[in-house]
Amino acid sequence: MVTTGGAPTVETIAERAGVSIASVSRVLNGHGGRPDTVTRVERAAAELGYVPNAVARSLKGGRSMQLTFAMQDIGNPVYVSMVREIQAITKAHGYRLLLHSTDAVVEDELAVLRSLADRTSDGLVICPLRITPEHLEALRTAAQPVVVIGSLPEDAPVDSVRADSVTGAEKAVRHLVETGRRRIAFVNGPADTVPGHNRQRGYRRALADCGLGLDPSLVATTDFTIEAGVRAVHELLEADPSVDAVFCANDQLALGAAQALHTRGRRIPEDVAVVGMDDTSLARASWPLLTSVDLGSAERGRIAAEMLLARITERDSSSRAPVRSETVTPRLVVRASSGPVRRGAEEETR
Amino acid sequence: MVTTGGAPTVETIAERAGVSIASVSRVLNGHGGRPDTVTRVERAAAELGYVPNAVARSLKGGRSMQLTFAMQDIGNPVYVSMVREIQAITKAHGYRLLLHSTDAVVEDELAVLRSLADRTSDGLVICPLRITPEHLEALRTAAQPVVVIGSLPEDAPVDSVRADSVTGAEKAVRHLVETGRRRIAFVNGPADTVPGHNRQRGYRRALADCGLGLDPSLVATTDFTIEAGVRAVHELLEADPSVDAVFCANDQLALGAAQALHTRGRRIPEDVAVVGMDDTSLARASWPLLTSVDLGSAERGRIAAEMLLARITERDSSSRAPVRSETVTPRLVVRASSGPVRRGAEEETR
DNA sequence: GGTGTTGCTGGAAACGTTTACAGAATGGTT
DNA sequence: AACCATTCTGTAAACGTTTCCAGCAACACC
Numbered sequence: 001m002v003t004t005g006g007a008p009t010v011e012t013i014a015e016r017a018g019v020s021i022a023s024v025s026r027v028l029n030g031h032g033g034r035p036d037t038v039t040r041v042e043r044a045a046a047e048l049g050y051v052p053n054a055v056a057r058s059l060k061g062g063r064s065m066q067l068t069f070a071m072q073d074i075g076n077p078v079y080v081s082m083v084r085e086i087q088a089i090t091k092a093h094g095y096r097l098l099l100h101s102t103d104a105v106v107e108d109e110l111a112v113l114r115s116l117a118d119r120t121s122d123g124l125v126i127c128p129l130r131i132t133p134e135h136l137e138a139l140r141t142a143a144q145p146v147v148v149i150g151s152l153p154e155d156a157p158v159d160s161v162r163a164d165s166v167t168g169a170e171k172a173v174r175h176l177v178e179t180g181r182r183r184i185a186f187v188n189g190p191a192d193t194v195p196g197h198n199r200q201r202g203y204r205r206a207l208a209d210c211g212l213g214l215d216p217s218l219v220a221t222t223d224f225t226i227e228a229g230v231r232a233v234h235e236l237l238e239a240d241p242s243v244d245a246v247f248c249a250n251d252q253l254a255l256g257a258a259q260a261l262h263t264r265g266r267r268i269p270e271d272v273a274v275v276g277m278d279d280t281s282l283a284r285a286s287w288p289l290l291t292s293v294d295l296g297s298a299e300r301g302r303i304a305a306e307m308l309l310a311r312i313t314e315r316d317s318s319s320r321a322p323v324r325s326e327t328v329t330p331r332l333v334v335r336a337s338s339g340p341v342r343r344g345a346e347e348e349t350r
Numbered sequence: 351m352v353t354t355g356g357a358p359t360v361e362t363i364a365e366r367a368g369v370s371i372a373s374v375s376r377v378l379n380g381h382g383g384r385p386d387t388v389t390r391v392e393r394a395a396a397e398l399g400y401v402p403n404a405v406a407r408s409l410k411g412g413r414s415m416q417l418t419f420a421m422q423d424i425g426n427p428v429y430v431s432m433v434r435e436i437q438a439i440t441k442a443h444g445y446r447l448l449l450h451s452t453d454a455v456v457e458d459e460l461a462v463l464r465s466l467a468d469r470t471s472d473g474l475v476i477c478p479l480r481i482t483p484e485h486l487e488a489l490r491t492a493a494q495p496v497v498v499i500g501s502l503p504e505d506a507p508v509d510s511v512r513a514d515s516v517t518g519a520e521k522a523v524r525h526l527v528e529t530g531r532r533r534i535a536f537v538n539g540p541a542d543t544v545p546g547h548n549r550q551r552g553y554r555r556a557l558a559d560c561g562l563g564l565d566p567s568l569v570a571t572t573d574f575t576i577e578a579g580v581r582a583v584h585e586l587l588e589a590d591p592s593v594d595a596v597f598c599a600n601d602q603l604a605l606g607a608a609q610a611l612h613t614r615g616r617r618i619p620e621d622v623a624v625v626g627m628d629d630t631s632l633a634r635a636s637w638p639l640l641t642s643v644d645l646g647s648a649e650r651g652r653i654a655a656e657m658l659l660a661r662i663t664e665r666d667s668s669s670r671a672p673v674r675s676e677t678v679t680p681r682l683v684v685r686a687s688s689g690p691v692r693r694g695a696e697e698e699t700r
Numbered sequence: 701g702g703t704g705t706t707g708c709t710g711g712a713a714a715c716g717t718t719t720a721c722a723g724a725a726t727g728g729t730t
Numbered sequence: 731a732a733c734c735a736t737t738c739t740g741t742a743a744a745c746g747t748t749t750c751c752a753g754c755a756a757c758a759c760c
Contacts, residue, residue, distance in 0.1 A: 007467065007493065009746055020710040025748055034708060051467035051493070055414060056746035058405045059715050066448075066470075074433050075631060080425045087424070087451055096470070098416075099449040101437055117357065117401035119716095120416075120446070143357065143401070226634055252635075259637045281425060284576055285602075285635050287609045359716055370740045375718055384738060406716035409745050469746095 008048040017044040028052070058119070067308065068121040070100040070112045072129055076224075077280035078250070079127070082149070082301035086125060089305040095122070104129050110138050117143035123308045125149060125301075129193050145311035147304045151194050152325070159307045159324045163295035165195065165277075168330030169202025170209060172247050172275045172293050175332055177210045179339075181245035181273055184212070187232045187257060188249040189224035196221075199249040199277065218243065222253075229256020237264060244272055245338070251276040255286050258337065273338040288336035296328035303328070358398040367394040378402070408469070417658065418471040420450040420462045422479055426574075427601070427630035429477070432499070432651035436475060439655040445472070454479050460488050467493035473658045475499060475651075479543050495661035497654045501544050502675070509657045509674045513645035515545065515627075518680030519552025520559060522597050522625045522643050525682055527560045529689075531595035531623055534562070537582045537607060538599040539574035546571075549599040549627065568593065572603075579606020587614060594622055595688070601626040605636050608687065623688040638686035646678035653678070 010021040010028075017024065017040040027033045027041040044050075058064045067090050071079045087097050098121055102108040109128055113135075116124055123145040128135055131152060139146060139158045148160040176184050186203045189196045200219075207214050217240060220232035229248060233256065236243055246261075248254035254276030258268060266272045268288055276283060279294035303326055314321060360371040360378075367374065367390040377383045377391040378400075394400075408414045417440050421429045437447050448471055452458040459478055463485075466474055473495040478485055481502060489496060489508045498510040526534050536553045539546040550569075557564050567590060570582035579598060583606065586593055596611075598604035604626030608618060616622050618638055626633060629644035653676055664671060 010748095011746080021747085022710060022712095022749080023708080026709090029748080031749095032708080037708080049467075051464070053409075053746050054468040054470045055405060055408045056469075056715090057748080059403075059409050059717090059745090060747045060749085062715075064405060074437070075427075075430045077425075077427075083424050083449075084451070087449075096448055096450075098446055099433075099437075100446075101434070114401070117399075118404040119406075120404045255635045259639075262637045282632075282635055285605045285632055287612045287637065289609075360718095361716080371717085372719080372740060372742095373738085376739090379718080381719095382738075387738080403716050406745090407718080409715090409747090410717045410719085412745075 007053075008045075008050045009053070012048060013041060013044045013050055016048065017041045062119075063122050063312075064120055065094060066096045066098055066121050067305075068098040068100055068112065068116075068124045070102055070109065070124065070126040072102060072104045072127060074099070074101045076252075077282055078278045078297050080281065081298040082127075082304075085298045085301035086305045089302060089309070093309055106130065106132060106134070110134055113138040113142055113146070116146070123147075123312050125304045125308055129195075131194065145308055145315070147308045147311070149300050149304050151198065157323055159311065161300045161303045161307070161326050161328065163297075163300060164327050164330055165198035165295065166202035166205055168277065168293040168295055168332075169199055169247070170206040171330060171332040172277070172291075173203065173206035174210060175291075175334065176245045176247065176273055176275060176338065177212065179273065182212070183215075183218065183240070183243045184245040184247055185218040185220070185233075185236050185240075185243045186247050186249070187220045187222065187229055187236075187253045189222065189228075189253070191221050196224075196249065203247065224250050224252055226252045226256040226259070229253035230260045231256075233257040233260035234264070237261075237266075246272060246274050248274065248276050251278050251280045251282040251290065251292055254290055254292070254337075255282055258286055258290070269336065269338050275338050279333050283333070283335065286337070291335045291338035292333055293330050294333050295330050299328050357403075358395075358400045359403070362398060363391060363394045363400055366398065367391045412469075413472050413662075414470055415444060416446045416448055416471050417655075418448040418450055418462065418466075418474045420452055420459065420474065420476040422452060422454045422477065424449070424451045427632055428628045428647050430631065431648040432477075432654075435648045435651035436655045439652060439659070443659055456480065456482060456484070460484055463488040463492055463496070466496070473497075473662050475654045475658055479545075481544065495658055495665070497658045497661075499650050499654050501548065507673055509661065511650045511653045511657070511676050511678065513647075513650060514677050514680055515548035515645065516552035516555055518627065518643040518645055518682075519549055519597070520556040521680060521682040522627070522641075523553065523556035524560060525641075525684065526595045526597065526623055526625060526688065527562070529623065532562070533565075533568065533590070533593045534595040534597055535568040535570070535583075535586050535593045536597050536599070537570045537572065537579055537586075537603045539572065539578075539603070541571050546574075546599065553597065574600045574602055576602045576606040576609070579603035580610045581606075583607040583610035584614070587611075587616075596622060596624050598624065598626050601628050601630045601632040601640065601642055604640055604642070604687075605632055608636055608640070619686065619688050625688050629683050633683070633685065636687070641685045641688035642683055643680050644683050645680050649678050 010024045013024045014021045019037055023037055024041050027038050069086055090097050100112050125147050127149045146158055148158050151162045152160045188200055191197055191200055204214055222228040222232050246257045248257055254274050257274050261268055261272050268274055276290050276292040279292040283290040283292040360374045363374045364371045369387055373387055374391050377388050419436055440447050450462050475497045477499045496508055498508050501512045502510045538550055541547055541550055554564055572578040572582050596607045598607055604624050607624050611618055611622050618624055626640050626642040629642040633640040633642040
């Protein structure tokens with residue numbers, strides 16, 4: 001009776017193979033059956049080009065086999081290695097990856113969290129730029145497992161992976177000091193974002209550790225973009241030509257800094273060293289190759305994905321592991337933009 | 351009887367509001383109802399924090415409200431503007447976007463096409479790197495609407511948006527010739543890919559149009575990466591120091607070219623001009639700012655998304671529009687890497 | 701030949717939603 | 731008061747799958 005023109009279903013196969021839909025389902029899922037039945041069903045399925053309806057399967061099974069990754073901006077290369085890593089792992093476990101760009105709109109982030117209740121996605125990895133009380137509330141009441149990439153309050157009931165910006169900044173500044181720099185400027189993004197705040201703390205602590213004073217006139221607070229970096233460094237150098245190093249809170253800012261320095265005829269690294277952060281593909285796109293602090297975005301992605309998958313498989317086993325919070329240790333990747341003067345080749349330190 | 355601890359369903363609401371599940375559904379979808387009923391249902395839904403199960407809804411409605419975008423490599427910035435545009439449009443129409451990175455594996459591309467039959471996605475935008483007979487077969491038998499970004503055979507029964515690499519290359523080369531360059535090298539990606547093939551054709555035609563001969567020793571065929579660009583330009587200059595311009599099939603290659611030139615002490619653009627292709631964010635990341643041919647990736651993304659949505663809405667209306675194939679006209683974005691000597695500011699031409 | 705064990709099988713229910721249909725309530729008209 | 735038109739409501743079916751359950755056949759063993 002189901003010989004209509006629509007896509008074949010278990011029922012179509014059952015008819016053609018002369019068995020019940022239950023047997024069709026069992027055979028197709030490898031749950032045994034008489035050899036005779038198995039071949040008949042498999043032949044019918046092959047002949048009809050049957051593909052199971054994943055939606056119906058999701059409804060029955062209660063899981064959609066989809067995961068969501070929510071980030072600020074698809075264009076930011078720092079997310080590239082995260083996405084790549086997360087995608088590889090989730091794919092290996094049979095999950096599809098839904099991508100969501102929130103454009104740094106808080107309301108949009110909350111919408112993603114709330115939409116977990118619609119059963120479209122079995123879990124979420126999210127990179128919030130800011131953490132508001134609404135975020136915490138939404139995280140607490142999320143309908144599916146969530147892993148946050150970024151810093152959270154201690155008592156937040158959510159797994160998280162964070163970068164250690166403080167140590168990262170410290171490594172960068174210490175490296176600059178060790179190579180003889182003394183007037184180290186800092187170009188930061190918005191200070192009221194989580195990364196902006198932490199990187200500023202890191203810069204200050206690093207200066208203190210190295211016994212250098214903090215000169216507020218060497219700090220610029222702007223946006224996380226190339227153009228902002230260009231402007232900031234022009235202004236810094238106008239105000240104080242003695243700057244001999246620029247530490248940037250991300251690679252985009254560092255590329256902007258390099259452009260401004262080139263334009264002003266300052267040599268990198270002979271006159272001014274430049275160090276970026278995140279070690280994105282941009283670091284290898286700049287000239288000279290950019291020294292950058294790898295905050296482990298690939299590894300953060302990997303860990304986040306694994307944490308999420310662990311929570312999901314845990315859902316069946318009724319046991320419940322305590323909240324995990326991991327921190328990835330940064331490593332400085334020294335390249336030509338800051339290396340000892342006159343060195344060309346790339347060298348990596350761990 | 352459905353007072354269990356699970357997520358609230360229409361049935362939970364129906365119980366609490368004292369109505370039938372049909373009324374709940376109608377009220378929640380704004381299909382009328384007595385004012386009394388409406389308020390009771392809405393209150394119950396709000397109190398329970400009800401969120402409709404999108405999977406069940408998809409099963410009933412036959413559409414998942416999800417679209418898929420399949421590309422080669424998430425890390426390639428040329429896809430960034432495409433994804434951004436597609437995401438914006440699909441989101442505006444209430445669709446989620448599934449992202450799929452095929453890593454240039456043909457089998458994976460075919461798997462994506464075939465998986466359209468599982469009803470997870472209502473349509474697909476795909477950027478194939480190569481087009482094999484299997485591709486054409488899979489496109490022909492796709493279970494859902496598909497739009498291809500890239501070149502297809504004339505008779506392929508699929509909507510497509512293509513860039514005009516030939517004209518793009520022509521504009522680039524003509525621009526180089528007009529600014530006085532005569533020894534114009536060409537650094538290309540693999541010639542057996544669709545973009546590699548077309549860009550090579552464009553370069554040749556452009557040289558012919560300008561009355562310049564083709565010197566095979568000025569052409570390098572390699573990969574679409576920065577490092578490949580570095581190597582290729584070093585080799586080109588070793589073999590022939592008279593090169594006064596490098597036209598690259600890609601912004602990554604162009605950045606590599608710039609690095610090699612810097613390293614060899616050649617000034618850009620005074621000694622050698624550099625032009626890239628795709629006008630990705632990398633063009634603004636290089637120094638000097640990179641002249642590049644905008645092949646309209648954002649616009650291709652926009653058109654592809656709109657074509658796809660049109661096909662999807664068409665599915666109900668039983669009418670069937672003929673196959674569409676649109677071509678986006680490229681435009682040259684002149685920046686410092688090729689501009690008239692001694693000019694710094696960015697200038698755009700259309 | 702009875703009896704238990706094993707392995708398949710088909711019927712039916714369930715997942716949560718939307719919707720066709722028929723029946724009930726309402727209100728207005730004669 | 732009877733009637734009709736209109737609006738609203740509840741029952742039940744449907745989307746396509748998986749799975750519980752009971753039935754049944756085959757088989758080996760006493």
